């Protein structure tokens with residue numbers, strides 16, 4: 001498996017935290033000494049077909065820029081498999097830049113099961129959304145709307161009807177949502193990234209000058225929304 005010692009120990013630490021939590025505060029997933037944590041998927045690199053090398057540079061740049069501004073908050077890039085190319089690229093580039101691995105790390109698992117299956121406590125998750133902010137469509141968007149139940153669609157409509165590429169919107173999750181009660185997630189931040197897939201709306205047809213700018217804006221907007229949620 002493609003697991004570095006640092007991610008292994010981070011994972012162990014998370015599991016330990018998870019165990020403590022289960023013993024000491026069953027039912028409540030948030031305790032006062034928790035560092036605010038945002039888990040986010042790699043925006044645009046699957047269904048939207050954005051180049052992984054370019055995306056990984058942008059993720060690491062934006063993480064580095066925002067970690068300083070976010071106090072003790074943690075950022076976690078999540079993907080489903082150990083073979084994830086974007087996770088390995090980001091891990092490698094983050095290490096090269098000596099980014100603090102306690103404040104930024106990668107995690108393999110389902111973003112809708114971070115606590116229940118991964119023992120990782122995150123209070124906010126990001127979604128790689130579509131412009132209509134609608135459920136379904138596959139990928140992480142379908143998974144998050146399904147796991148959150150109808151409450152997320154209702155709560156999303158109260159915040160926004162649509163998104164422009166490069167923008168993000170934070171949605172407070174009603175306590176009736178299983179993502180709240182089971183996983184301890186209080187907000188979902190929808191992010192619309194640049195699209196390079198000709199089968200999807202607003203395709204940029206390989207214009208990576210615009211694409212990179214839009215992806216940078218998307219992460220800026222995501223991390224700003226996270227900052228205002230946890231402030």
Ligand code: AR6
Nearest residue numbers: 041044045046047048110111128130137138139140141143
């Ligand atoms: N947990 C963690 N990561 C996941 C999960 C999951 N359950 N599911 C997918 N990923 P994508 P995009 C990873 O395609 O490229 C949707 O249909 C995946 O491996 O979800 O921005 C929307 O409605 C990849 O690394 O988003 C939009 O129309 C990352 O999440 C469109 O796709 C993003 O992959 C957005 O395309």
